[in-house]
Amino acid sequence: MTFAIENDLDIVRARASARELARDLGLPRSAGAVLAAVISELSRNILLYARHGEIVLAGLERGRRRGIAVVARDHGDGISDVTNALRDGYSTSGRPGLGLSGVRRLADDFRIQSLEGAGTTVTVKTWWDGEPARA
Amino acid sequence: MESRRVRDLAETLAAALDRHVLTGDESSLTQAYDAGRRAMREGWTLLELGQCVWRAARDLVRPPDVEPALAEERLENVLLECFSPYEMFLRGPREASDALRRLEERREADARRVAQALHDETGQLLAAVHLAIGQLKAHVDPVGETYRGRAEQGLRQAEEEIRRLSHELRPPVLDDLGLVPALHVLARRAGQRAGLAVTVSCAGGDRLPAEVENALYRVAQEALTNTVRHAGASRCSIEVERRPADVACRIFDDGRGFDLETHGAGRDGLGLLGMRERVHSLDGTLEISSRPGAGTEIRVSIPLEVQHVYASPARG
Numbered sequence: 300m301t302f303a304i305e306n307d308l309d310i311v312r313a314r315a316s317a318r319e320l321a322r323d324l325g326l327p328r329s330a331g332a333v334l335a336a337v338i339s340e341l342s343r344n345i346l347l348y349a350r351h352g353e354i355v356l357a358g359l360e361r362g363r364r365r366g367i368a369v370v371a372r373d374h375g376d377g378i379s380d381v382t383n384a385l386r387d388g389y390s391t392s393g394r395p396g397l398g399l400s401g402v403r404r405l406a407d408d409f410r411i412q413s414l415e416g417a418g419t420t421v422t423v424k425t426w427w428d429g430e431p432a433r434a
Numbered sequence: 435m436e437s438r439r440v441r442d443l444a445e446t447l448a449a450a451l452d453r454h455v456l457t458g459d460e461s462s463l464t465q466a467y468d469a470g471r472r473a474m475r476e477g478w479t480l481l482e483l484g485q486c487v488w489r490a491a492r493d494l495v496r497p498p499d500v501e502p503a504l505a506e507e508r509l510e511n512v513l514l515e516c517f518s519p520y521e522m523f524l525r526g527p528r529e530a531s532d533a534l535r536r537l538e539e540r541r542e543a544d545a546r547r548v549a550q551a552l553h554d555e556t557g558q559l560l561a562a563v564h565l566a567i568g569q570l571k572a573h574v575d576p577v578g579e580t581y582r583g584r585a586e587q588g589l590r591q592a593e594e595e596i597r598r599l600s601h602e603l604r605p606p607v608l609d610d611l612g613l614v615p616a617l618h619v620l621a622r623r624a625g626q627r628a629g630l631a632v633t634v635s636c637a638g639g640d641r642l643p644a645e646v647e648n649a650l651y652r653v654a655q656e657a658l659t660n661t662v663r664h665a666g667a668s669r670c671s672i673e674v675e676r677r678p679a680d681v682a683c684r685i686f687d688d689g690r691g692f693d694l695e696t697h698g699a700g701r702d703g704l705g706l707l708g709m710r711e712r713v714h715s716l717d718g719t720l721e722i723s724s725r726p727g728a729g730t731e732i733r734v735s736i737p738l739e740v741q742h743v744y745a746s747p748a749r750g
Contacts, residue, residue, distance in 0.1 A: 300746040307464075315460035316747060328507075332514035336522055339467055358744065360679065362717045362737030397471065401522035 300356045304371075310342040313354045317367065324358055324365045326427050333405055334367055337423055340402050341371035349375025349418065359424060366407070366426035374418035381413055439476065440486075443469055447516060448490040455508045456497045463515045470516030480520050487516060534715040535645060542604065542648050549603035556596050563589060598623070602655075613647040614639075617654055617672055624670075628662040631669040638676030646736050649712050650674070650683050653720070656705045657685040657732050665689025665730060679740055680718075686731035691724040 300320070302313040317338055318331040338354060345352035352373030359366035378384045385400050399421070403409045408424035447469045454462035473483045491509060500508075567586050574582055601623070608616040614636045621632035641647070654672055661670050667689030675682045706722065709732075713720045718736035 300744050302746065308461075311461045311464050312747075314464060318460070320744070328510065329514055332511070332518045333521070335463065335467060335515065336518040339464065339471075340522075356744075358742035360740040360742065362680070364717065364737075368741065397474065397519060397522060401519070404525045405522055 302354045302356075303351065304342050304345045304354055305351045306346070310339060310346075313342065313356070314338050317356055317369070320356055320358060320367060324367070326365060326367075330367075330425070330427055333425060334369065337369050337402050337405055337425070340398055341369065341421055341423070344398065344419075345371060345373045345375075348378075349373035352418075359426070361426070364426045364428060366424055369423045369425075371421045371423075372418070373420075377415040377417055377419055378411075378413040379415050381411055385411070440478075443473060443476075443478075444486045444490065447486060448493065451487075451490045451509070451512045452495055454512050455494060455500060455505050458504075458508055463511060466512045466515035467518060471519040473516070474519045474523065480517075483516065483520070487513060534711070538648065538712060538715065539645065545604040546609070549600045549606075552596060552603070553600040557593075560589065560593050560596075605651075608647065608651055612641045613650055614674060616647075616651055617674070620651075620655060620658060621670075621672065624658050624662055630662060630667060632658070632672065633669070634672045634674075636674045636676075640676065642676070642681055642738070646681060646716060646738070649716055649718070649736065650681070650734065652712060653683065653709045653732070653734055654685055656709055657730075660705070661687045661689060661730070664692070667729070676738075680735050680737045683734045684731065686729060688729045691726050691728045691730050693726055694722065694724055 300316055302309055302316070304310065304313065314335040317334040321331045321334055322328075342354060345354075352371065352375070355368075355370040355372070357368045357370075359368055385403060399411070402421070402423060405425065406423040407426045408422075410422040411419065412421075413419040446465065450462040450465040450469065453459065454466070470483065473486075478486075491513075494509070496505060564586075567582060567589065570582050571579070601619075605616050605619060607619050614634065617634045617636075621634050624630055625632045642650075658670065658672075661667050665687050667687035670685070670687040670689075673684045675684075710720050713734055713736060716736050718734060721733045722730070723733075724730040
């Protein structure tokens with residue numbers, strides 16, 4: 300599923316779909332909240348730094364585990380110092396723990412690719428264990 | 435904390451709560467998330483936020499035409515939303531198997547580094563010694579030549595041994611070409627060294643994730659070492675099969691086998707424990723069957739990540 304991110308309404312739409320996807324995969328309800336938070340933070344970055352971009356969602360499966368991948372892609376200016384951008388308290392959030400560093404903490408697998416002048420792609424994978432939860 | 439800003443935030447939260455319980459819409463959840471985010475930025479403690487949310491929930495206007503169970507579910511959604519910025523901040527590293535996996539990664543990186551240094555640095559030194567011994571040839575009498583010849587032969591053996599050790603530590607072919615070519619090299623070397631016929635077969639090509647390739651290679655290496663040391667086998671086979679959701683590997687020999695009761699579960703004389711741990715850290719399974727006189731078979735399966743891409747909903 301691909302969502303163009305150009306305004307706040309697009310963020311709401313992507314969040315709702317992620318929640319639905321989590322439910323369809325039988326993930327616990329807190330998974331929906333985690334995914335929504337990831338999408339909110341990544342989309343906020345897209346709107347702030349690149350003005351527009353996209354969010355892609357995919358379901359994941361590995362053995363008994365189920366998960367969801369969130370990919371945030373933009374063609375903005377890119378991040379000149381990725382290490383610094385991942386540091387707590389960097390950027391606009393003004394408080395430690397939010398933004399990219401927060402997303403990284405919520406993720407089981409976090410990847411960021413950024414090329415100055417060519418844009419940024421963040422890939423986040425979150426996994427949940429075992430038996431599908433009924434929520 | 436009864437400043438105007440605080441009241442403002444509390445009102446936003448209460449409004450989002452009322453609306454979400456009534457309609458179940460996503461934008462009021464987004465508002466709840468943003469409120470939690472703002473609370474965190476403005477330095478509210480988790481207790482203050484919790485108090486504020488509790489008050490909103492207590493004063494919630496319970497709409498008569500929403501089923502109580504549904505209203506509760508929606509209330510829970512709002513709670514999760516406004517707390518999730520805090521979760522983002524507080525969450526520590528996930529699960530222990532993750533740590534185990536990272537440890538394996540580091541171990542492989544170390545092995546790679548040592549193997550490389552062993553190969554490169556001793557290689558250069560030995561090459562210089564080779565040269566010097568070669569040059570000696572013109573300057574010694576026949577008796578000296580006998581000793582020179584012996585020294586040269588010993589040097590060659592030392593080189594071969596270092597190459598073997600370096601390769602055993604971490605074969606470069608595993609990084610460069612992947613699991614199956616690395617297994618072929620492993621099989622050929624074991625065959626040459628121990629006079630064992632080792633065959634490798636593979637179904638469904640493609641590289642696997644590095645941690646899966648590493649794990650399967652190490653299991654095969656350990657199994658082959660066991661076969662050479664203890665089994666007295668004449669043939670051994672390694673089969674790798676990549677399936678849609680996992681990769682399976684079967685290693686079996688026609689050797690004398692062993693009693694699982696005495697060598698199995700608890701003891702680690704055969705490195706079985708290490709193999710098992712490694713496979714488990716990747717959510718995989720490892721089974722061994724062996725009986726005295728009936729060979730040994732090891733079956734490993736490691737799940738692979740499968741992605742499901744769904745169509746996007748129509749844009750409304």
